[in-house]
Amino acid sequence: MTKTALSVLTVLAAIVVTWYLAVAPMNIRVALDQAERAGGAIDPPSAVERREMSNWVLMAKNRDYISEGYNLERPRLPTPKQVAQELWKTTGAMVLKGRTWSKRSLIYHGWITLQSTFWGFLLGTTIGIIGAVAIVQSRVIEMSVMPWAIISQAIPIVALAPMIIVLSSQVGIEGRGFPKALISSYLCFFPVLVGMVKGLRSPTSEQLDLLKTYSASGVQRFLKLRVPASLPYLFTSLKIGIAAALVGAIVGELPTGAISGLGARILIGDQFGTPLAIWAALFAAAILAGVLVTLLDRTQQVLLRRMGMRS
Amino acid sequence: MTRETAIKAENLSLTFQTNDGPVHALKDVSLDINKGDFVSFIGPSGCGKTTFLRCMADLEQPTGGSITVNGVSAREARKSRAYGYVFQHAGLYPWRTIGKNIRLPLEIMGYPKADQDARIKRVLELVELDGFDKKFPWQLSGGMQQRASIARALAFDADILLMDEPFGALDEIVRDHLNEQLLKLWAKTQKTIAFVTHSIPEAVYLSTKIVVMSPRPGRISDVIENPLPVDRPLDIRDTQAFLDVAHRVREGLRAGHSYD
Numbered sequence: 001m002t003k004t005a006l007s008v009l010t011v012l013a014a015i016v017v018t019w020y021l022a023v024a025p026m027n028i029r030v031a032l033d034q035a036e037r038a039g040g041a042i043d044p045p046s047a048v049e050r051r052e053m054s055n056w057v058l059m060a061k062n063r064d065y066i067s068e069g070y071n072l073e074r075p076r077l078p079t080p081k082q083v084a085q086e087l088w089k090t091t092g093a094m095v096l097k098g099r100t101w102s103k104r105s106l107i108y109h110g111w112i113t114l115q116s117t118f119w120g121f122l123l124g125t126t127i128g129i130i131g132a133v134a135i136v137q138s139r140v141i142e143m144s145v146m147p148w149a150i151i152s153q154a155i156p157i158v159a160l161a162p163m164i165i166v167l168s169s170q171v172g173i174e175g176r177g178f179p180k181a182l183i184s185s186y187l188c189f190f191p192v193l194v195g196m197v198k199g200l201r202s203p204t205s206e207q208l209d210l211l212k213t214y215s216a217s218g219v220q221r222f223l224k225l226r227v228p229a230s231l232p233y234l235f236t237s238l239k240i241g242i243a244a245a246l247v248g249a250i251v252g253e254l255p256t257g258a259i260s261g262l263g264a265r266i267l268i269g270d271q272f273g274t275p276l277a278i279w280a281a282l283f284a285a286a287i288l289a290g291v292l293v294t295l296l297d298r299t300q301q302v303l304l305r306r307m308g309m310r311s
Numbered sequence: 312m313t314r315e316t317a318i319k320a321e322n323l324s325l326t327f328q329t330n331d332g333p334v335h336a337l338k339d340v341s342l343d344i345n346k347g348d349f350v351s352f353i354g355p356s357g358c359g360k361t362t363f364l365r366c367m368a369d370l371e372q373p374t375g376g377s378i379t380v381n382g383v384s385a386r387e388a389r390k391s392r393a394y395g396y397v398f399q400h401a402g403l404y405p406w407r408t409i410g411k412n413i414r415l416p417l418e419i420m421g422y423p424k425a426d427q428d429a430r431i432k433r434v435l436e437l438v439e440l441d442g443f444d445k446k447f448p449w450q451l452s453g454g455m456q457q458r459a460s461i462a463r464a465l466a467f468d469a470d471i472l473l474m475d476e477p478f479g480a481l482d483e484i485v486r487d488h489l490n491e492q493l494l495k496l497w498a499k500t501q502k503t504i505a506f507v508t509h510s511i512p513e514a515v516y517l518s519t520k521i522v523v524m525s526p527r528p529g530r531i532s533d534v535i536e537n538p539l540p541v542d543r544p545l546d547i548r549d550t551q552a553f554l555d556v557a558h559r560v561r562e563g564l565r566a567g568h569s570y571d
Contacts, residue, residue, distance in 0.1 A: 308447035
């Protein structure tokens with residue numbers, strides 16, 4: 001137990017240390033520009049000359065200003081501390097001030113994204129499961145549906161998302177809720193489909209023969225063997241699916257001119273040059289994904305244990 | 312005394328088409344199994360003993376000859392649930408408890424709930440697993456799992472039991488014990504049993520009739536009526552009569568074995 005904790009903490013520490021080290025070369029130019037404006041003595045003094053030089057040379061020539069890079073208002077790469085502060089400022093601090101649902105609160109934006117994720121997940125999972133059932137039932141359906149499912153995943157969602165939004169407004173669907181859920185489900189259905197096909201086909205020939213000796217019907221074979229045998233596979237793909245649904249929801253917010261949602265925060269942060277806002281939104285998305293996957297994982301453990309499977 | 316025929320095979324053949332050409336799993340196999348018989352099928356790998364059993368169960372389709380089970384085709388017999396089949400591996404569904412595994416055929420065949428409960432209780436006692444109905448398969452030893460799978464095959468009203476090397480994966484001590492239990496079970500239930508095995512002592516100890524088979528093509532090389540008394544304690548295996556039968560089986564296996 002302590003051994004596990006130790007290795008987890010070691011990896012975490014390595015990431016944080018690398019991150020801190022990377023801040024210096026990433027921010028040196030911005031730090032020097034800022035120092036120049038403040039009238040500091042910089043070598044070389046002209047920004048045009050500095051453009052020709054590498055980050056490492058600049059750092060070597062201006063050692064005194066390296067530390068400035070760790071305190072910039074608009075850094076290229078913020079420090080972990082800055083990100084954590086920004087995250088707190090836009091979540092916990094907002095709650096304490098009673099402004100949880102303010103437009104500046106990431107809880108508000110996270111909630112918007114979570115809703116799209118949820119509907120996309122629901123839609124994607126339904127499509128995935130129905131598709132898998134159909135594919136397992138019929139060879140013809142497998143041959144006619146499976147190639148399209150695979151091709152669909154080869155198209156970058158970023159290219160497809162604007163079209164989905166334009167088309168859905170063309171056919172008179174108002175608001176961004178539906179197209180966002182559709183984009184989200186587009187990423188989500190595939191892992192569920194593939195996982196369920198595998199799961200529904202997981203019974204051994206001996207298990208299938210057994211039902212044949214009982215002269216069981218196709219429906220009985222499906223409900224009493226294929227469905228329960230597929231459950232462990234279902235949960236594995238649901239965990240991948242919900243993370244994909246979250247990514248889909250965020251992508252759905254990028255090209256739409258949306259003003260709320262984590263994706264919108266990332267885009268606005270980019271347009272207004274506030275990197276801290278981008279990083280805070282990124283981390284909020286990552287934390288959200290972690291929570292969702294963990295919830296599914298717990299559900300899986302409880303359910304499978306109740307089914308007598310050692311998970 | 313003439314008894315009714317339970318299973319009758321006439322010139323049964325089964326040829327599998329493979330990439331290396333046809334494989335004659337069974338060729339011109341004819342055999343009568345009477346009601347209440349305990350028939351063992353013994354022979355080296357590839358002699359078609361399991362294929363023969365699967366033909367009786369309508370899990371394989373013969374390519375020649377005919378087979379009847381209880382006077383009807385194997386397919387009709389399967390549709391009327393005339394037999395219980397015990398596989399090499401217990402094949403219990405891991406998500407069902409032992410009780411629910413035994414309930415599976417009863418659910419499928421539509422037995423009323425109260426009847427299901429009574430039958431589960433009865434067969435669990437029969438295989439000495441009473442009290443284990445709430446356990447999951449992984450909580451049981453291999454021998455207990457195989458007993459549970461036999462109980463599952465006994466739970467519904469089939470008077471034929473087809474067993475495909477059910478004890479093959481178990482160690483010898485467990486195997487002896489299960490052999491003894493199986494004989495008692497057979498005496499109690501009066502079922503017709505067809506039993507595939509690799510083991511000469513097992514075949515001689517259990518059967519009323521021993522069918523020796525040989526490979527390439529799969530065929531019957533000897534049918535031995537077992538002269539041992541019906542009542543068989545385990546130590547009958549040390550008597551001369553037992554050793555004589557075992558010797559004849561071994562001779563049959565040797566004669567049928569081609570050394571090409």
